[in-house]
Amino acid sequence: MTEQRRRATVVDVALEAGVSRGTVSRYVNGGHYVSSEARQAIEAAIRKVGYTPNTAARSLVRQRTQAVGFIVHEPHSVFLEDPNIGVIMLGANSALSTRDYQMVCLIVDSERDTDRVSRYLSGxxxxxxxxxxxxxxxxxxxxxxxxxxxxxFVGHPPGITAPFIGIDNRGASAAITQRLMQTGRRKIGxxxxxxxxxxxxxxLAGFREAxxxxxxxxxxxxxxxxSFLDGAAGMRTLLERAPDVDGVVAASDAVAAGALQTLLESGRSVPRDVGLVGFDDSSWATRTTPALSTVHQPAEGIGRAAAEAVLEQIRTGDIGAGGLVLDTSIVWRGSA
Structure with a gap:
């Protein structure tokens, strides 16, 4: 039976670097009051002895987990299907990683998930x-x-006091609806x-306003x-109610892609018979033929800004309020 290799400690690093154990501890816990010469020696020693910080022990000392939860309230199918969520998540992870924080992804798809995540946060x-x-x-x-x-929060649910990061969904929806109207469509759903x-x-409010x-x-x-499936089903219902509909605003690109499939299956030509627009400018928008006219929202920037807002609260201890609204733009493609 082979002997298990002993894990390197701060003592091993200190001996190899020729500095005190306290200096190594200060380096590991943020590098405060460590000279550049000592820093270089410690980094070389860490590589040589193969030292890995014990993050659990550090968390006990600092009363920090160095982790931030990324909570998504969507069914698993939508979480996997919606590229917008993935881009927001990557933007958040990028900001967290620069501060040496881990992201913990928590999906809420049921009442049981709500209870589980609530207990996890409380723990x-x-x-x-x-x-x-x-x-x-x-x-x-x-x-x-x-x-x-x-x-x-990504978005601005009613009643929250924490910071939120989002876009003007109402204004953007009104703008792309108006653009669709300008193409001469007269019966828009x-x-x-x-x-x-x-x-x-x-x-929906922006659509109605326009x-x-x-x-x-x-x-x-x-x-x-x-979701794509909801878009396809919704378009079938709309065609049953109004076979002569000539314009459609879909609440997301995935919804628009599903609607496009139903339109093509029903014999409608897009955009000749029906002009179609989506929302998000996700990868769905360029997968379809024709490509979707849509609203571009900066998903990566939203994720990054949300992470930075959380990190600032952790750093200062100030649970702030207020929001940041990022710009959107219309991207006009072949579907309208």
Whole structure:
């Protein structure tokens, strides 16, 4: 039986570097009051002896986990299908990694998940949280508020006091609806998704605002999720209600891609018979033929800003409020 190799310690590093154990500890815990000469010697010693910091022990000393939760309130299928969430997550992870923080991904897909994540947060396993797709009156929000946990929200669910990062969903939806109207469409419907959260509700509000007196509630089909399948089903319902519809605003690119499939299967030509627009400028927008006209939102920048907001709260201990609204733009492609 082979003997297990002993794990290198700060003592081994100190002996190899020719410095005190306290100097090595200061280096490992942030590098404060360590000279450049000592720093270089310690780094060389760490490489030579193969030292890896004991993060669990460091967390006990500093009362920090060096971890931030990335909480997504979506079914697993949407989490995997929606490239926007992935880009937001990568942006957040990029900002966290520069500060040596780990991201812990937590998916809330059921009441059981809500209970599990609530217990996890209450157990002190993360120093803060980034929350994506929070619903109105979401129980996770009350847990975060009760704990005083540093947090930032992607979007702006009602009643939150923590910082939020988002876009003007209402204004962007109104702008792309107006652009579709300018192409001469006269009977414009919407596949409105995710109305239990601020983004979906605001996109519907923007659509209604743009149409004004031309708004017809019968031309709005409400579907649960920002998903391809919901888009396809929603388009079938819209065609049953209004076979002569000539313009469609979809609440997301995934929804628009599903709608496009239904339109093509029904014999409609896009954009000749029906002009179609999406929202997000995700990879769905360029996968389709024709490519989707859509609203570009800076998903990576949203994720990065949310992480930075959480890190700032952790650093200062100030659980702030207020929000940051990032710019959007219309990207016009072949579908309209």
């Amino acid at each position: 002190g396993f993360v120093d803060g949280a980034i929350v994506v797709s929070a619903r109105d009156r979401d129980p996770i929000l009350s847990v975060i508020e009760r704990l005083g946990l540093p947090a930032a 919407m596949i409105a998704a995710a109305l239990d959260r601020d983004s979906g509700a605001d996109r 149409l004004g007196i031309a708004y017809d509630p019968e031309l709005v089909v409400r579907v649960p999720l920002y």
